[in-house]
Amino acid sequence: MAAGAAAGAWVLVLSLWGAVVGDQNITARIGKPLVLNCKGAPKKPPQQLEWKLNTGRTEAWKVLSPQGGPWDSVARVLPNGSLLLPAVGIQDEGTFRCRAMSRKGKETKSNYRVRVYQIPGKPKIVDPASELMAGVPDKVGICVSKGGYPAGTLSWHLDGKTLIPDGKEPAPLEEVLLMVEPEGGAVAPGGTVTLTCEAPAQPPPQIHWIKDGMPLPLTPSSVLLLPEVGPEDQGTYSCVATHPSHGPQESHAVSVSIIETGEEGLTAGSVEGPELGTLALALGILGGLGTAALLIGVIMWQRRQRRGEERKDPENQEEEEEERTELNQPEEPEAAESSAGGP
Secondary structure, eight states: OBHHHHHHHEEEEEEOOOOOOSTTEEEEETTSOEEEOOTTOOSSSSOEEEEEEEETTOSSOEEEOTTOOGGGGTOEEOTTSOEEESSOOGGGOEEEEEEEEOTTSOEEEEEEEEEEEBOOOOOEEESOOSBOOTTSOOOOOEEEOOSOBSOOEEEEEETTEEOOTTOOOOOOOOOOEEEEESTTSEEOTTOOEEEEEEOOOSSOOEEEEEETTEEOOOOOOSEEEEOSOOGGGOEEEEEEEEETTTEEEEOOOEEEEEOOHHHHHHHTTOOOHHHHHHHHHHHHHHHHHHHHHHHHHHHHHHHHHHHHHHHHHHHHHHHHHHHHHHHHTTHHHHHHHHHHSOO
16 A cells, blocks of 8 residues: 555544633633733722732732733733733743722722643644555554644544554443532532543543533543632533544533522521511411410419409408407306396
8 A cells, every 4th residue: 555545544633622711711822912801990090909820930929010010021910900911821821810999999809710722733644654564563654743732632533433542443432420529519609619520431531621611721630620619610510531432422511509608598407588487477476376375374363363362251251250259258148147146
């Protein structure tokens, strides 16, 4: 077989994962300018704002202010408060934060996670074999694609079918499973969410992540850790397993959400809305019944007291009559003696 015919029978496919992601996750092309908006900042000077960045160019957090400084060639604050990076590089990957104070005294914070990418050059086969012999293993050539960042995925195809390194027929790829911890993906602000993608296959496939339908520009990994979860992390996540012999296969989607203060109270056992109204009504009825029972008890007690006094009155009368009888007894004998001593 001629080398040209052999090279023509082989097709190389290169996959590059990286695109602009919504919310606070940003991807920028290397060498191009990038502008990050400072939310809440007045459109015109004077402005009270501060940019902080932690990237490959800094050992710790670097603070930038509207007054400018020696970092103007790398990043500088524009008159409207936005941050300009004239030419993004690999060292600019990291976290950017802005804290702005409005003219009414309201503070607003912005948080960006920046990743960069570079489109690779057109792939080509170098050192192609001059000829191939049937039944004899030989090297067709070397596939090369330069300039891509992050590294893309290379795969070989023969007559439209994907080949794997050992040349064997590919086994069916099992279902890609996505698990989330904590269960349900709901976490308090500042908590941690762990997403784990399971795709059993040999050789192991590359795992990429998707948020709200857009690829995340992250290094392939079967685990996605979301520390200190904030509003920008909320959304729907899924993972894609890319196997050389099967192509990409996506998992089911899971949701990541933040439990607000009101929801935490509900989780802890408090009640809200209609349940609170029902509870208040029940407590009101119970309170009314208790008050009525207390009043009835007082009335019954008073009646018993009155009946006791009424029962005591006849006894007092009898005692008075007995006292009178005892007082009158000595008078009767004297009267008898007087009548006996008379003529």
